Amino acid sequence: MRRIRLRVAYDGTRYCGWQMQNNGPTVEGELHKALTQVLGADVALTGASRTDAGVHSLGNIAIFDTDSRIPADKFCYALNQWLPDDIIIQESDEVPPNWHPRKQKSRKTYEYRILNRHMPDPTRRLDTHFYYRPLDVEKMRQAASYLEGEHDFTSFASVHMTVPTAVRTIYSCTVEKKDDIITIRVCGSGFLYNMVRIIAGTLIEVGTGAREPEDILRILEAKDREEAGPTAPARGLTMIGIVFGDVSQ
Amino acid sequence: MRRIRLRVAYDGTRYCGWQMQNNGPTVEGELHKALTQVLGADVALTGASRTDAGVHSLGNIAIFDTDSRIPADKFCYALNQWLPDDIIIQESDEVPPNWHPRKQKSRKTYEYRILNRHMPDPTRRLDTHFYYRPLDVEKMRQAASYLEGEHDFTSFASVHMTVPTAVRTIYSCTVEKKDDIITIRVCGSGFLYNMVRIIAGTLIEVGTGAREPEDILRILEAKDREEAGPTAPARGLTMIGIVFGDVSQ
Numbered sequence A, B: 001m002r003r004i005r006l007r008v009a010y011d012g013t014r015y016c017g018w019q020m021q022n023n024g025p026t027v028e029g030e031l032h033k034a035l036t037q038v039l040g041a042d043v044a045l046t047g048a049s050r051t052d053a054g055v056h057s058l059g060n061i062a063i064f065d066t067d068s069r070i071p072a073d074k075f076c077y078a079l080n081q082w083l084p085d086d087i088i089i090q091e092s093d094e095v096p097p098n099w100h101p102r103k104q105k106s107r108k109t110y111e112y113r114i115l116n117r118h119m120p121d122p123t124r125r126l127d128t129h130f131y132y133r134p135l136d137v138e139k140m141r142q143a144a145s146y147l148e149g150e151h152d153f154t155s156f157a158s159v160h161m162t163v164p165t166a167v168r169t170i171y172s173c174t175v176e177k178k179d180d181i182i183t184i185r186v187c188g189s190g191f192l193y194n195m196v197r198i199i200a201g202t203l204i205e206v207g208t209g210a211r212e213p214e215d216i217l218r219i220l221e222a223k224d225r226e227e228a229g230p231t232a233p234a235r236g237l238t239m240i241g242i243v244f245g246d247v248s249q
Helices: A027-039 A072-080 A137-145 A195-208 A215-222 B027-039 B072-080 B137-145 B195-208 B215-222
Strands: A002-010 A056-066 A087-095 A106-116 A129-131 A149-152 A167-178 A181-188 A237-244 B002-010 B056-066 B087-095 B106-116 B129-131 B149-152 B167-178 B181-188 B237-244
Touching (some): A027 A056, A027 A072, A137 A195, A167 A195, A195 A237, B002 B072, B027 B056, B137 B167, B137 B195
Parallel strands (some): A056 A237
Antiparallel strands (some): A002 A056, A106 A237, B106 B181, B106 B237, B167 B181
């Protein structure tokens, strides 16, 4: 039995998120169908990140076990033959049989993109959040810097969060503007439910002047979801990738 | 009677091009429907550029005449209420009654984007042409420079071209690479049918090494469509905008 790892990119627009469910199509569901075609058997998949409905990814990670003799690095081509064109495996390789994407240290990077202009741009509607009012990027950048480090992020997590601790480390949180797109890039040890989207919603409020950058310190301190800004829409969020501490760089 | 001008952006993926026809939805058709809702009357539209099926635009121009008392700069908001989210009017203004977008000097700018990487990126599938083999951007840039100036572009036009002369002026043709996207940007006095897509298809062949940059000179000279490369797919093409010589900058 070999354990195969996939790096999966997708446009999440059409999907009810990563995880298989009965409400509609999911990324995991499409992968499972393709895997069933390639292997001729029903094989369980495990994903690194259960992204929400409408969220995109350039590099989510999934594993499965198989006795198939297909070379590990060829699985991506075999699966892409069966996948819809909004899901593409970027690469596949073999990992040790006990390797698990959620049971080891990793750094995850997300980007939240805001289209900040007078009118929506239809060619960017699927992967940006359109925001009409001008945003002060310098203030957003300052606010973002207060999120860096180890903190209890209870204020920046959905109240539906179920994990035992909300302490996470953000290695970096930067804000860049190019043309009319503002990109919030967050790299961290792990993220709570809706955390990046609540960070984005809060930084947007800083950008409009409704909050000051220093408010971030008070919001963190409060450990209360009510103190932070709204959850920004899923379409602006893209999971960029994961770096694992032990087996890959 | 006032003449109103619209600057129209669209994601062309779902459309059979700009011009109304019976085969399926068109950008002009959607605009016409929205205009009928806003004005309560059937009003004819005239577009500057009849973009093909699958081609995008950030700034196509359309005009119509009306007695409506809606302020000229408010038409964009009124129409956007009725338009699907892949067509957005960027702005509207009033022009002189004899102003016509196809009957005066103008500079049109198009971009052709090539996604040049190992695997397709599903988040960029709608507005780039995925090309697997590595492309030599420096050679493409050199080839592009030979297209600049006034030339007979018969070799770079569809054989279905119906205009009396194929002489056009290309003010600039540049090739830039950022991350894994190569952008060919062409600015000219006007373009023949499929011209930018044939330029892109030919520059791709230069990028692979199948042709040399200097071949462009011979291709222009031949005045024969057979001499140029293939027509690159529509999805990579975006009309960026038009600058008119007289009424706007």
